Amino acid sequence: MNATTLTPLTTADAEVLISAARAAAEAAGVAVSVTVLDAGGHLLAFRRDDRAVLISGETSTRKAYTALQLNAPTAELVDLVKPDGPFHSLPTALDRPLLFIGGGLPINRDGHLIGAIGLGGGAPEQDHGFATAALEELPR
Template sequence: MSRTTAIRPTLTPLTSDDADLLVGAARSAAEAAGVRVSVTVLDAGGHLLAFRRDDRAVLISGETSTRKAFTALQLDAPTADLVDAVQPGGPFHTLPTALDRPLLFIAGGLPVHRDGRLIGAIGVGGGAPDQDHGFAAAALDALL
C-alpha cells in the first residue's frame, strides 16, 4: 500500500522588510491626507514587527493601532467589518469584555495574507476610523 503525502509549498512569512514597507506606505497615505498616525505591524504569532508613531500624533494612537492590528489578526478580519458584530444584539457583543486581550473594534486594522494564508496584521490609529482603514488598505496595496 502506498501512502501519498500532500506537499505544501513553503509560505514566506511577513518579514521586517515587509513591515517597514507597510509602515512607510501607511504613513505616506496619512501624510498626504494631513493626518498624523501610529502604525503597528504584527507577525502571524502576534509579535511586534514594526511600530511607528508620528510626531504630534495623539498619544492614544499608539495603543489603538496595536489593538486594531491584534484584533484583525486574531479574528482574521478587517476591524471595520466587525464594528456591528459587537453592538448590542450582535454575535460578538460580549467578546470585548470576555477576553483578557487587547481587542478593539474600530476601523483601521487589517489582516495581511500571502498565498491565501494569514501572515500578520497592520493597525493604524490617529485619524478618523474610515481614514485609518484607508491608510491600512493603502499599505496592503503597496505590499502586493
C-alpha cells in the same frame, strides 16, 4: 507531491507597510501611529508620528491584534459587537487587547494569514483607508 513554502511577513515587509501607511496619512494631513504584527501576534514594526495623539499608539496595536486574531478587517466587525450583535460580549469576555474600530487589517499571503497592520490617529474610515493603501504596496 509539490510542497510550497510559505513566506512569512518580514521586517522588510513591515517597513514597506509602515512607509506606505504613513505616506497615505501624510497626504491626507493626518498624523498616525502604525503597528505591524507577525502571524504570532509579535510586534514587527511600530511608528508614531511626532504629532500623533499618544493614544493612537495603543489603538493601532489593538486594531492590528484584533484583525489578526479574527482574521478580518476591524471595520467589518464593528456591528458584531454592538449590544444587539452576535459578539456583543466578546470585547469584555476575553482578557485580550481587542478593539473593534476601523483601522486594522489582516495580512494574507497565498491564502495564509501572516500578520496584521493597525492604524490609529485618524477617523476610523481614514485609518482603514491608510491600512488598505499600505497593503497595496506590499510585495506578494
